[in-house]
Amino acid sequence: MLKHKIFQKLTSLLTFGALVLSASALAQTAIDVKSKSFTDSLGQKLQLRIDAVADSPVPGLVQLYTDRGLFYASDDGKHFLQARVYNVENSIVDVTENALKDMRVSGMEKFADSAIVFKAKNEKHVINVFTDATCGYCRKLHNEMDQLNDLGITVRYLAFPRAGVGSSVYKDAVSIWCAKDPQDAITRAKAGETVASAHCENQVAEQYNFGKQIGVNGTPNIVFPDGSVIPGYQPAKMLADALAQAAG
Known part of the structure; x- marks a missing residue:
């Protein structure tokens, strides 16, 4: 009888612990x-x-x-x-940032099929970049695409029209994402060319809103595979070094 009660208590505790961890x-x-x-x-x-x-x-x-x-x-x-919550029990750990990292990584998966991808031939790392075709530093980063790809970095673009949903920049983003060749369209747009108007089912608004959820307030906003963020332009070689360091 006693063993049975102990077993029941242990089972309840394990079940409760599993529920808390899951949530x-x-x-x-x-x-x-x-x-x-x-x-x-x-x-x-x-x-x-x-x-x-x-x-x-x-x-x-x-x-x-x-x-x-x-x-x-x-x-x-x-x-x-x-x-921001920090755990200082043994060392200083940014608990809030760790939660945001998980949020970024899991959220990116929703846009795997709607990102504009510039894939490296010998891929070592994948970065997600929230971008705006009118942003000067986004254009600077895009001009280094060949270098990034040669360094083994695949770039996945997500839309972040800084003026918001419904703006002219947003409509341009929709046209880019709906173009027959989105890679060519975004390259032309970042070179200052006008992109032909296009419409289709798209996730531009969803990508923009997700960016706001995870703290994006400017472009380019570069998200590493572990969910950490570089909020701004970095030269290709510096990005490669940072990615290698993050990967351990």
Whole structure:
């Protein structure tokens, strides 16, 4: 009888631990950590769309994955924080940045088929770059595409029209992504040429909105395979060195 009770207790603890790890690590959109009424009420008050909730490493706080980034709230919903959380127990670890890295990596997978890809022949690394064809430093980076590819770096472009959805820059981005040859279209656009108007089903708005979710506020914004970010232009050789260092 005693063994049976101990077994039941261990089973309950293991089950609970698995649920917590699953919610925290995956931030599942089912929103099981808190009731839907909690997220609906908080989202309405803050004018945010809360996509997922997960346990925070700080007792009493939960992580909110929203359409405008990663935030925190007290578990009673009375307090809201825009903050960075650091674990200083053994060394200084940016917990918020690690959560954002996971968010970036998992989110990029949604756009695997809608990115404009310049693939390296002997691929060593893949970077995702939020870009705007009118951005001067985006053009500078694009001018080094042959160097990047020769260094084994595949570039996957995601649209980030800085003026927002519905702007002329956004419409140009749609035309680029809907062109018969998007690679040629984006190359011409970044050379200052006019791209012929085109329409199709596209994910330009979704890519832009995802960029805002993960903290993109300028271009180029370069996302490494581990989810870390370089917010601006870097020469091809420096990028290659940084990627090799990040890969260990």
